[in-house]
Amino acid sequence: MIKIDHPFGYLEFSGNQVKAGAGLSLSELSRRVAERGLSGLEFAIGIPGSLGGALVMNAGAYDGEMKDVVTYVRVMDGKGRCFTLLADQLEFSYRHSILQGSDLIVLEATLELTPGNLGEIQARMDDFTRRRESRQPLNLPSAGSVFRRPTGHFVGPMIEELGLKGFRVNQAQVSELHAGFIVNRGQATAKDVLALIKIIQEQVKERFGVELVPEITIIGEE
Numbered sequence: 001m002i003k004i005d006h007p008f009g010y011l012e013f014s015g016n017q018v019k020a021g022a023g024l025s026l027s028e029l030s031r032r033v034a035e036r037g038l039s040g041l042e043f044a045i046g047i048p049g050s051l052g053g054a055l056v057m058n059a060g061a062y063d064g065e066m067k068d069v070v071t072y073v074r075v076m077d078g079k080g081r082c083f084t085l086l087a088d089q090l091e092f093s094y095r096h097s098i099l100q101g102s103d104l105i106v107l108e109a110t111l112e113l114t115p116g117n118l119g120e121i122q123a124r125m126d127d128f129t130r131r132r133e134s135r136q137p138l139n140l141p142s143a144g145s146v147f148r149r150p151t152g153h154f155v156g157p158m159i160e161e162l163g164l165k166g167f168r169v170n171q172a173q174v175s176e177l178h179a180g181f182i183v184n185r186g187q188a189t190a191k192d193v194l195a196l197i198k199i200i201q202e203q204v205k206e207r208f209g210v211e212l213v214p215e216i217t218i219i220g221e222e
């Protein structure tokens with residue numbers, strides 16, 4: 001296991017561009033560029049994790065995603081060779097980049113932002129934070145939104161319509177606040193979460209004819 005953390009938490013400013021280490025917290029990055037009056041990363045406030053993880057997943061929220069701001073990314077391959085990839089080469093799409101499933105380790109990224117009004121940037125971030133806090137079960141452990149958004153449908157309302165809000169497999173529970181989240185009520189195991197995912201997928205398929213695909217990454221044996 002490789003943990004990209006300190007000393008990969010640096011941040012350098014150069015005009016509208018920032019260069020940041022892959023270990024920097026995405027929320028911290030979002031806050032610090034905002035303080036400089038740079039716009040473009042407001043959407044990232046409140047997305048847990050590091051810049052590196054956000055690039056791998058093309059993390060996004062509220063109509064923004066990493067692909068909108070990335071210029072290039074410095075990586076290291078399995079043989080220890082370092083090189084730079086342009087944003088286009090990363091083939092970003094919804095919660096996906098070619099970094100997924102590759103042996104590349106993200107070391108740092110350069111992002112292009114736009115100068116903005118400090119008050120307006122802060123207001124957008126406050127709005128996103130309020131929305132997140134009121135609609136997501138942030139008081140309980142979860143892996144975030146479980147399923148990818150299928151075209152033309154919303155996951156939460158479909159699960160809610162099935163009456164599955166609050167439904168449990170042992171201590172894994174469909175969040176009572178946002179049905180697109182599975183929360184751990186204490187001692188849930190991966191097996192419980194996977195069983196709950198399967199029940200949701202089967203019922204959604206049967207009622208709505210929609211295949212729900214997990215957005216979370218499942219690691220190890222099922």
Ligand SMILES: Cc1cc2nc3c(=O)[nH]c(=O)nc-3n(C[C@H](O)[C@H](O)[C@H](O)COP(=O)(O)OP(=O)(O)OC[C@H]3O[C@@H](n4cnc5c(N)ncnc54)[C@H](O)[C@@H]3O)c2cc1C
Pocket residue numbers: 004022046047048049050051052053054055056057058059060061095099104105106107136138142143144145217
């Ligand atoms: C409450 C909650 C809310 C969330 N809300 C959102 C949201 O609004 N939008 C959204 O997009 N996501 C959301 N997520 C999911 C998650 O926060 C993002 O996917 C985030 O970008 C993951 O970053 P991470 O650093 O934790 O990466 P991890 O989850 O640890 O890793 C993700 C993948 O990237 C790889 N990886 C991580 N760092 C590197 C690196 N430096 N180099 C190479 N590979 C690397 C890992 O091996 C893994 O395959 C949410 C999660 C939670 C728990």
